Amino acid sequence: MRDLDYVAAVTATTGGGGALWLGGIAVPNRRLVLRWLRRQALRLADGHGRDLPPASPWLRARDVPQIIFHGSDAPEGLRAWAGDEGRQAEAIGALESGRPALLTVVDPAVGLHVTLAGWPVGPDRPLATRVRHLCSPP
Template sequence: MTRPPVPAGSPPCSTYRAEVTAEGIVGGTGQRARMILGSFASPYPGRVLRWMRDQALRLADGLDPDPATSPIHPRALTPVPYPLTGLFGDAPAHLRAWALKDGLRNQARRQLAAGTPLLIVTTDHTGWYALTAWPVPNPAPCPCRITLPQAITGRGRTQHTSCC
């Protein structure tokens, strides 16, 4: 089946991609390693940002578990001393702050929808952690913007769906 013609000037659809990465020193070797901890793609910037929020909380909870809810015995968990958090930063706190502040995420949604990549980087004494998202334009015409024939609509108008 052939797609109906796309109106001239219709913008292409975008897919939004996101990635969570970490980099740090490999124990005992002195060499740095970068790991991709997860990736995600969606045609909706809101879904990408929800995934990023969930990953930020997952990473924060992995780095700094809550003694009240963690399966790790509370006495096995000790706070990182201030000289380290003051010198290198507190990655779990920064990740939680971004994930739990609606205003920051709304700003990020607008930025991403406008076509600007998003980069959130935080560090601590173990390394650095990055949440990134970026639009990937599709060079093909958007299949969601179709012109319905006049016989169907009575007006020959363009029908827009929610993917773009």
């Protein structure tokens, strides 16, 4: 089995600084990172009172749990990012060049920040350091 070269994570932080790990995945290529992040963005944006799509069948990837947003800013931001081909191309380009792909949306009513992040895993920087750095509160 080959080593996995990319990871993705979804985290939430509150205004008080409390962080919650919602989920993550390790995959062999950047397209699967982006595919998983887009799916999570749409699930989070569309998960309020609607029927959610079934769990992802590929790579036994788990979906993140739903979050209750108190306004429309965060869901609209997630939907806009997931549907914008230009922003998707930027994310793929960042991953290809060894940089992280990040999106943070804010629910201003409660100070909730939701971050979707994907990054390449390399021998020059331990995974734990990358996760702490990328998913810390803004």
